[in-house]
Amino acid sequence: MVSEEILAFPDEPRSELERTIEELVERAQRVLATQGRLRSLLRASRAVVQQLDIETVLERIVEAAVELVDAEYGALGVIAPDGHLERFIHIGMPESEVRLMAHLPEGHGLLGAVVEEGRPIRLDRIEGDPRSAGFPAHHPHMDGFLGVPVRVRDQVFGNLYLTNPRRGAFTQEDEELVTSLAATAGIAIENARLYDESRRRQRWSAALAEVTAALLSEDAEESVDSLGVVADRVAALVDASLVCLVTPLEDGAELLRVGVARGEGAEQVLGRVFEPHGTIVGQAWELGRAVASETGSPADLDWVPALGPVVGVPLTGFGQRLGVLALARPVGAPRFSDADLDMASEFASQASVAIELARARADSSQLQLVEDRSRIARDLHDRVIQRLFAAGLTLQGIAGTLRAPAQERVLEQVDAIDTAISEIRTAVFALTTRGPARASLRHRVLDVVSELGEALPSPPRVTFSGPVDLLVRDGLAEDVVAVVRESLSNVARHARAQHCEVDVAVDDAVVVTITDDGVGAHGSTRSSGTANLAVRARERGGTYEIGTGASGRGTRVRWSAPLPPAAGGGT
Amino acid sequence: MTRVFLVDDHEVVRRGIAGIIDAEPDLEVVGEAATVRQTLPRVHATRPDVVVLDVRLPDGNGVDLCRAIRSELPEVQCLMLTAHDDDQASYGAVLAGAAGYVLKDIRGQSLLESIRRVARGEKLLRQGVSAQVVADLSAPSGAPAPDLTLRERQVLELIAEGLTNRQIGERLDLAEKTVKNYVSGLLAKLGMERRTQAAVYGASADRRP
Ligand SMILES: Nc1ncnc2c1ncn2[C@@H]1O[C@H](COP(=O)(O)OP(=O)(O)OP(=O)(O)O)[C@@H](O)[C@H]1O
Ligand SMILES: [Mg+2]
Numbered sequence: 001m002v003s004e005e006i007l008a009f010p011d012e013p014r015s016e017l018e019r020t021i022e023e024l025v026e027r028a029q030r031v032l033a034t035q036g037r038l039r040s041l042l043r044a045s046r047a048v049v050q051q052l053d054i055e056t057v058l059e060r061i062v063e064a065a066v067e068l069v070d071a072e073y074g075a076l077g078v079i080a081p082d083g084h085l086e087r088f089i090h091i092g093m094p095e096s097e098v099r100l101m102a103h104l105p106e107g108h109g110l111l112g113a114v115v116e117e118g119r120p121i122r123l124d125r126i127e128g129d130p131r132s133a134g135f136p137a138h139h140p141h142m143d144g145f146l147g148v149p150v151r152v153r154d155q156v157f158g159n160l161y162l163t164n165p166r167r168g169a170f171t172q173e174d175e176e177l178v179t180s181l182a183a184t185a186g187i188a189i190e191n192a193r194l195y196d197e198s199r200r201r202q203r204w205s206a207a208l209a210e211v212t213a214a215l216l217s218e219d220a221e222e223s224v225d226s227l228g229v230v231a232d233r234v235a236a237l238v239d240a241s242l243v244c245l246v247t248p249l250e251d252g253a254e255l256l257r258v259g260v261a262r263g264e265g266a267e268q269v270l271g272r273v274f275e276p277h278g279t280i281v282g283q284a285w286e287l288g289r290a291v292a293s294e295t296g297s298p299a300d301l302d303w304v305p306a307l308g309p310v311v312g313v314p315l316t317g318f319g320q321r322l323g324v325l326a327l328a329r330p331v332g333a334p335r336f337s338d339a340d341l342d343m344a345s346e347f348a349s350q351a352s353v354a355i356e357l358a359r360a361r362a363d364s365s366q367l368q369l370v371e372d373r374s375r376i377a378r379d380l381h382d383r384v385i386q387r388l389f390a391a392g393l394t395l396q397g398i399a400g401t402l403r404a405p406a407q408e409r410v411l412e413q414v415d416a417i418d419t420a421i422s423e424i425r426t427a428v429f430a431l432t433t434r435g436p437a438r439a440s441l442r443h444r445v446l447d448v449v450s451e452l453g454e455a456l457p458s459p460p461r462v463t464f465s466g467p468v469d470l471l472v473r474d475g476l477a478e479d480v481v482a483v484v485r486e487s488l489s490n491v492a493r494h495a496r497a498q499h500c501e502v503d504v505a506v507d508d509a510v511v512v513t514i515t516d517d518g519v520g521a522h523g524s525t526r527s528s529g530t531a532n533l534a535v536r537a538r539e540r541g542g543t544y545e546i547g548t549g550a551s552g553r554g555t556r557v558r559w560s561a562p563l564p565p566a567a568g569g570g571t
Numbered sequence: 572m573t574r575v576f577l578v579d580d581h582e583v584v585r586r587g588i589a590g591i592i593d594a595e596p597d598l599e600v601v602g603e604a605a606t607v608r609q610t611l612p613r614v615h616a617t618r619p620d621v622v623v624l625d626v627r628l629p630d631g632n633g634v635d636l637c638r639a640i641r642s643e644l645p646e647v648q649c650l651m652l653t654a655h656d657d658d659q660a661s662y663g664a665v666l667a668g669a670a671g672y673v674l675k676d677i678r679g680q681s682l683l684e685s686i687r688r689v690a691r692g693e694k695l696l697r698q699g700v701s702a703q704v705v706a707d708l709s710a711p712s713g714a715p716a717p718d719l720t721l722r723e724r725q726v727l728e729l730i731a732e733g734l735t736n737r738q739i740g741e742r743l744d745l746a747e748k749t750v751k752n753y754v755s756g757l758l759a760k761l762g763m764e765r766r767t768q769a770a771v772y773g774a775s776a777d778r779r780p
Contacts, residue, residue: 385654393587393676418676467661
């Protein structure tokens with residue numbers, strides 16, 4: 001025993017030392033290896049992050065993962081919202097072999113297990129694992145397995161699958177490295193998506209600005225084909241070969257009609273009338289939401305020419321169904337993606353606003369022809385102002401998301417809407433109220449305008465702001481009427497103007513502004529008319545100016561006087 | 572942070588206005604309603620600082636609604652948002668006991684500034700406007716008079732002073748419900764029993780000398 005102990009004694013430290021050295025060497029090697037691998041992880045991550053195009057990003061992720069752990073096969077399965085494998089990007093498998101297989105993996109078995117468990121799965125042998133569902137025929141033999149989820153903003157985007165490690169088996173370290181890569185991949189995917197989204201938005205914004213401008217165009221001819229403009233732009237944005245705008249044949253009718261058609265076979269479908277039931281368009285119309293089909297036609301099944309994937313997107317404005325936007329691709333083309341559907345829906349809802357706006361405009365001009373004045377006024381008030389206001393708010397919201405030139409164009413439209421609202425308010429007022437002889441100031445101003453307006457080439461534009469009738473009374477009201485009368489008669493007699501505007505605004509003071517685009521009143525000597533207005537201003541502690549218009553043309557008259565302190569003291 | 576509640580029957584309008592308000596760091600939309608019926612319980616639940624309400628609502632008028640809010644929750648300020656013109660809106664705001672009104676136009680208006688001022692307790696209606704409204708409605712010179720009773724005239728004057736229905740009841744020693752009836756009768760006589768847009772016309776134009 002003792003001798004053995006003695007004999008053993010010198011051995012012990014030596015072997016301990018040896019072991020320690022061995023360990024140290026091993027650890028050093030591991031550190032070196034790990035460092036090398038960390039470096040390649042870094043390199044791999046960088047390669048992935050540098051990409052902005054989503055397709056390239058996905059391919060790079062798989063390549064990087066395969067290289068990192070030296071696997072024979074690698075794949076990235078993208079998971080659809082319903083949990084199924086939507087896409088399968090793979091490397092290592094020759095195309096010839098892929099073609100022999102009945103189908104690519106569908107996310108059953110082991111691949112599905114990674115989806116379900118949401119954490120890495122590492123196996124030395126696939127065969128024998130209870131979660132494996134076996135391989136499809138002609139699938140290459142696979143042994144070691146490593147599956148790691150890829151998350152984008154806490155949501156599982158897909159999984160990285162690696163098989164057949166060339167170094168025998170996947171290690172804990174492999175798992176950690178691929179998990180790190182997956183984290184980077186998630187960020188890269190998100191970046192790419194954001195980039196994609198911003199590019200999409202930009203294209204979409206530009207298209208929308210164009211459509212809005214066309215719809216709002218004062219030029220009647222340009223706005224007539226506004227729906228055609230909508231169709232054209234959508235076709236380009238979502239890559240459709242045929243775009244139709246389908247509207248109800250007449251109010252309350254059961255039939256739909258193709259009102260606008262653009263693209264392949266457009267001539268053949270234009271004007272076609274059909275029953276909505278059993279069609280994609282009909283479904284979109286009835287359900288009020290976007291409906292997509294794999295195949296089939298927007299209308300009926302024996303549609304000519306034959307169509308591939310189709311979507312129907314409803315156009316609605318103010319709870320009213322306006323029609324359906326139908327988009328089609330040729331037979332065999334890829335189906336519309338969710339992103340396409342989103343874009344078409346978003347576009348449709350914005351186009352609806354513009355269509356509503358165009359309608360409101362048409363209404364307001366058409367209504368002027370109708371007899372029943374109070375009904376017109378109510379319509380203008382109830383529908384037109386509300387619509388214009390709502391549309392304007394929406395456009396302003398859109399403007400906030402746009403860049404420079406498009407944003408300005410949309411904001412110009414918003415300004416135009418404000419002007420329209422203010423004019424309609426005056427029209428409503430003029431229509432609803434035909435008061436007694438001693439009418440309110442607004443009535444008296446409108447009366448003067450219509451009296452003198454006949455001498456002018458076009459009816460002057462009249463706007464009021466502030467509670468003019470409530471606050472401008474008695475002598476001050478007389479003065480305002482005198483200013484409008486004299487200034488308008490000057491425009492009629494001296495200006496040779498095309499257009500003229502009258503504005504009466506009240507705040508702490510009443511300000512009357514009359515502008516025209518005529519020859520201007522340069523250096524003309526003041527005569528009795530204008531002198532009288534200056535006196536009226538002075539007597540009230542106000543001001544009177546006559547000068548050149550803001551655009552450098554025509555004449556601008558501005559008369560102002562403070563309100564009497566006891567306004568409203570009971571007259 | 573100023574808490575804002577929106578009442579308008581158009582979703583597009585609510586969405587648009589909410590977008591503008593929520594973009595401001597010191598303002599937030601805490602609730603919305605599309606009808607008179609939805610409004611009171613939701614305002615009770617969310618306790619906003621300012622209610623922005625349309626005068627014209629599908630199931631009633633904003634004037635009554637505004638008075639109901641002010642009577643139950645006097646600390647809540649109301650701002651009328653209207654498609655009417657300034658004169659009509661002034662009448663409406665005075666009768667409703669609102670702190671002010673904002674016209675429905677997009678860029679010209681100062682909706683945000685108005686909300687802030689109203690939240691600070693300012694009254695946006697110009698001095699003299701209330702008195703002028705009372706004068707016009709109770710003593711029209713020449714135009715067909717609405718024939719107000721003494722009580723109705725008293726109620727109208729207290730409305731113009733900005734008192735809530737409850738406060739008017741205390742002042743005149745009447746039950747709040749009775750005041751409410753007087754207010755309804757008054758509004759009816761002024762042609763406001765129907766939807767307000769027709770109504771306020773009555774006030775501003777037809778009754779006008
Ligand atoms: N809108 C205008 N455009 C061009 N010229 C103008 C305009 N308004 C005034 N003038 C010029 O200013 C001059 C002075 O105008 P004012 O109203 O004082 O006199 P009048 O119109 O000539 O005569 P009266 O008003 O006494 O009948 C005019 O004669 C005219 O030359
Ligand atoms: Mg003159």
